[in-house]
Amino acid sequence: xxxxxxxxxxxxxxxxxxxxxxxxxxxxxxxxxxxxxxxxxxxxxxxxxxxxxxxxxxxxxxxxxxxxxxxxxxxxxxxxxxxxxxxxxxxxxxxxxxxxxxxxxxxxxxxxxxxxxxxxxxxxxxxxxxxxxxxxxxxxxxxxxxxxxxxxxxxxxxxxxxxxxxxxxxxxxxxxxxxxxxxxxxxxxxxxxxxxxxxxxxxxxxxxxxxxxxxxxxxxxxxxxxxxxxxxxxxxxxxxxxxxxxxxxxxx
Amino acid sequence: xxxxxxxxxxxxxxxxxxxxxxxxxxxxxxxxxxxxxxxxxxxxxxxxxxxxxxxxxxxxxxxxxxxxxxxxxxxxxxxxxxxxxxxxxxxxxxxxxxxxxxxxxxxxxxxxxxxxxxxxxxxxxxxxxxxxxxxxxxxxxxxxxxxxxxxxxxxxxxxxx
Numbered sequence: 001x002x003x004x005x006x007x008x009x010x011x012x013x014x015x016x017x018x019x020x021x022x023x024x025x026x027x028x029x030x031x032x033x034x035x036x037x038x039x040x041x042x043x044x045x046x047x048x049x050x051x052x053x054x055x056x057x058x059x060x061x062x063x064x065x066x067x068x069x070x071x072x073x074x075x076x077x078x079x080x081x082x083x084x085x086x087x088x089x090x091x092x093x094x095x096x097x098x099x100x101x102x103x104x105x106x107x108x109x110x111x112x113x114x115x116x117x118x119x120x121x122x123x124x125x126x127x128x129x130x131x132x133x134x135x136x137x138x139x140x141x142x143x144x145x146x147x148x149x150x151x152x153x154x155x156x157x158x159x160x161x162x163x164x165x166x167x168x169x170x171x172x173x174x175x176x177x178x179x180x181x182x183x184x185x186x187x188x189x190x191x192x193x194x195x196x197x198x199x200x201x202x203x204x205x206x207x208x209x210x211x212x213x214x215x216x217x218x219x220x221x222x223x224x225x226x227x228x229x230x231x232x233x234x235x236x237x238x239x240x241x242x243x244x245x246x247x248x249x250x251x252x
Numbered sequence: 253x254x255x256x257x258x259x260x261x262x263x264x265x266x267x268x269x270x271x272x273x274x275x276x277x278x279x280x281x282x283x284x285x286x287x288x289x290x291x292x293x294x295x296x297x298x299x300x301x302x303x304x305x306x307x308x309x310x311x312x313x314x315x316x317x318x319x320x321x322x323x324x325x326x327x328x329x330x331x332x333x334x335x336x337x338x339x340x341x342x343x344x345x346x347x348x349x350x351x352x353x354x355x356x357x358x359x360x361x362x363x364x365x366x367x368x369x370x371x372x373x374x375x376x377x378x379x380x381x382x383x384x385x386x387x388x389x390x391x392x393x394x395x396x397x398x399x400x401x402x403x404x405x406x407x408x409x410x411x412x413x
Contacts, residue, residue, distance in 0.1 A: 035387035049312025
């Protein structure tokens, strides 16, 4: 059970990075300007590198001789453990940046806590990833402010992005028995404990961005425990896993 | 000890590796960049094995696997038979590991070296301090795009990590 909880925890970390990386990579060649295109692709690349570390360790803990690639390409929707937030479709550039900011604002305190993990491999991966995550947060925060406090059009789009993504924020802070096991073993923080840091970051940022934080607390759930992913993940995997589905065991 | 004779001195191995260019910024070596962390001989069943420990700059940097291959090839060319490349992520790579020589070469090449202040202190081309950021990201994960307001040339800045 303890091993299984660790495996589930590692899948959650790895799948968040993987699904968000793939979403960002969908922008490649479609960014509103060259610099933004490159920035999104670079963020995707960092997250993909983090995915390899998390899923590589997950495969090792699972002990069935699988690789990070096996976990990424040979599982279907119900075996994914990512947050609903990261599987949301890209929408316009504002939605993509807002999604990134909401994720980064949670991921930085999450990784900070994980650098203190009792599991040395988890601590190592977190120490490697946190530097990249801080850079992502600096950037997504800056762009949210620039667009929120920009033109009337960009402001309205950023407000719409925030309102639309808000129901997917709560899931980031909802712990369950897997988290309890991780907290008990001092491997990971309770998701609830990340909320004050997240709240501080977003309230300050939204004030600067002249955006209004929604006051409702409704939250969709079902991503990080795999019980109810949205239909969007299935479509994304059909594209991401196309090669392995059409040509099983293809290698290059 | 027959085995000991076959072991090339580690200092010489470091010099050989210092001739292996970074695949994306060929003006500096993988040693200058701080990617090669350790060189160590081990006594294995099949004879002496040279273990080279490398660390990625950014976790998703696609150059890491090319660097591993280049390191192996360079050592094989010098006649080292048993080579083991190990990847390590701890402690995580930092731009503090860039050698002085590497930083000077970067600037000479037109890439502003990393600066703890968070941005380049001068244009690598005309040396003016009047510079501005274009984007936090650039052509590789380790670089950002800046521009000089004096000579008007855009240039790469090696991000501080």
